Amino acid sequence: MRERVAIVTGGSSGIGKAIAKKLAEAGANVVITGRNAERLEAAKAEIARAGGEVLTVPMDVRDPERVQQMVTATKEAFGRIDFLINNAAGNFLCPAENLSINGWNAVINIVLNGTWYCTQAVGKEWIAAGHPGAIVNIVTTYAWTAGPGVIHSACAKAGVLAMTRTLAVEWGSKYGIRVNAVAPGPIADTGGAERLLPDEEAVRKTVESVPLGRLGRPEEVADAVLFLLSPAAAYINGACLTVDGGQWLNRAPF
Ligand code: HXC
Numbered sequence: 448m449r450e451r452v453a454i455v456t457g458g459s460s461g462i463g464k465a466i467a468k469k470l471a472e473a474g475a476n477v478v479i480t481g482r483n484a485e486r487l488e489a490a491k492a493e494i495a496r497a498g499g500e501v502l503t504v505p506m507d508v509r510d511p512e513r514v515q516q517m518v519t520a521t522k523e524a525f526g527r528i529d530f531l532i533n534n535a536a537g538n539f540l541c542p543a544e545n546l547s548i549n550g551w552n553a554v555i556n557i558v559l560n561g562t563w564y565c566t567q568a569v570g571k572e573w574i575a576a577g578h579p580g581a582i583v584n585i586v587t588t589y590a591w592t593a594g595p596g597v598i599h600s601a602c603a604k605a606g607v608l609a610m611t612r613t614l615a616v617e618w619g620s621k622y623g624i625r626v627n628a629v630a631p632g633p634i635a636d637t638g639g640a641e642r643l644l645p646d647e648e649a650v651r652k653t654v655e656s657v658p659l660g661r662l663g664r665p666e667e668v669a670d671a672v673l674f675l676l677s678p679a680a681a682y683i684n685g686a687c688l689t690v691d692g693g694q695w696l697n698r699a700p701f
Pocket residue numbers: 536537538539540541546547548549550551553554557587588600631632633634638639640642643
């Protein structure tokens with residue numbers, strides 16, 4: 448990863464921060480984005496200790512102009528972009544029948560539209576420069592299974608999975624750009640766990656459903672991302688690598 452430059456959206460906490468750290472440890476320079484400038488600076492200090500240079504860009508992925516500015520700032524700072532990790536997400540538990548239009552739009556805008564704005568902005572740079580980079584989109588297992596209370600997030604993540612596969616074909620064949628996804632299951636110490644596993648009972652039931660008998664760690668998701676971006680995955684395109692301890696296969700049939 449030495450000399451390589453990676454953009455990690457939502458890189459100031461949880462899975463995004465773990466990904467940025469892992470890439471920095473491997474020698475990459477990283478750009479982390481997030482809405483909270485203070486949290487970004489704290490994360491920068493932590494990631495910089497792992498190695499490499501870190502650029503922070505406070506922004507909301509829902510704003511396509513800011514996304515374009517972030518891409519420009521990355522090129523100015525490092526002169527190149529090699530990897531994009533679309534990790535920024537928004538979620539909360541809400542029964543489908545109670546979800547407001549704004550609630551639906553907030554999550555669709557962050558997860559589906561935000562991923563698209565970043566992907567197109569970075570993809571255009573690669574295409575113009577003749578530089579085949581690689582993208583990893585963070586999705587979730589309920590993008591293809593199901594679960595109550597996450598209709599907005601599930602629909603958005605399923606869209607991101609479709610984006611992954613569509614671009615793997617379109618940009619893979621024309622430009623050699625690889626696009627893959629990683630689907631975490633229940634991961635401790637993340638915004639997702641905070642929202643989706645709000646009490647001890649929810650954690651206990653989830654742990655019981657995981658064949659490996661525990662929640663995952665953000666670093667374990669980061670390992671999968673690092674692999675997909677590395678030369679070891681040079682022939683992997685359009686794949687979705689699940690990191691869930693086997694949970695989604697373990698749904699009781701009755
Ligand atoms: C019902 C809710 C709600 C809740 C927000 N809304 N929280 N409705 N129940 N708990 C509604 C609001 O009432 C409002 O609608 C609309 O959503 C927008 O809310 P805002 O707070 O104004 O939006 P905003 O500040 O933009 O915040 C976006 C957010 C927030 C998505 C609501 O949670 C957020 O910023 N999240 C970012 C971090 C995050 O979610 N990380 C977890 C990702 S985990 P009205 O109608 O009232 O105006 C993940 C996958 C995990 O994605 C998979 C694990 C297995």
